[in-house]
Amino acid sequence: MTEALTPERILAATEDVLRRYGPTKATVVDVARALGVSHGSVYRHFRTKTALREAVTKRWIDHTTVLLEPLAAGPGPADRRLADWLTVLFHAKRRKAMDDPELFATYTVLAEELSEVVAAHVADLVGQLTRIIEDGRAADVFAPGPPESAVLARAVHQATAMFHKPHFAARWALPEAEADFTALRDLVVRGCQ
Incomplete structure (x- = not known):
């Protein structure tokens, strides 16, 4: 019995094809061949090669977002959650x-091409x-603004870029x-307090 062609199967096969051929040489035909289907079958799920690349890139980076969500949602002291969030990232x-x-x-190459994702x-x-x-400001664990929480969050993300941006x-x-990461993480958390 043939396994049903699903977006998830297509994305998994696309990862294998990308791993094998790289982003410049991998084609939708290669993905279809790996799945044993016509390239038209792949296009029924993903209308263009770009849509397929966007979906596989989003799937890859969403794993990180999902991993971090429990730390963002709490419970626990915000300073500990911030330190843990940065560490997990x-x-x-x-x-x-x-x-x-x-x-x-x-994915580093694809991420540069797919800036919206x-x-x-x-x-x-x-x-x-x-x-x-x-949460930290509401619990008096972090200093009140200014800057606004979103501005401070962007600053934290940018300040720690060396430890999560693929370029590094x-x-x-x-x-x-x-050791460098731990020192920066602790400095960032203290700076929020």
Whole structure:
């Protein structure tokens, strides 16, 4: 019995094809071939190659957003949640870069091409940080504004970019990366207090 063609199967096959051929050489025909279907069958689920690339990129970055959501939602002291959120983000990105470097490199290229998908992801992350900061301010754990919580959240995200932006992935394998991250994380959390 043939397994039904679903968007999820197509996205999984697309990851394999991207890993094998890279973003410049991978085609919808390659994805269809990997699934044993016609490329028209793939296009019934994803109208264009760009739509398929957007969906696979979104799927990949959404794993991180979902992983961080429980920390953004609470419970617990906001300062601890902020420290844990930053730690989970760094470790998740580093794990992706180290465990599957071919796919990570591919997604780095796709992320540059698909700036709207990345912008939405960054907005989600900043939204999570904003909630943590607002909770901390409401509990008198973090100093009251100004700046507004959303502005502070963007600043935290930008200040820690070296530990989550794919451009810096090569640095994450350095022996001092963990100590450098911990020092910056602790400085950022203290700066919010």
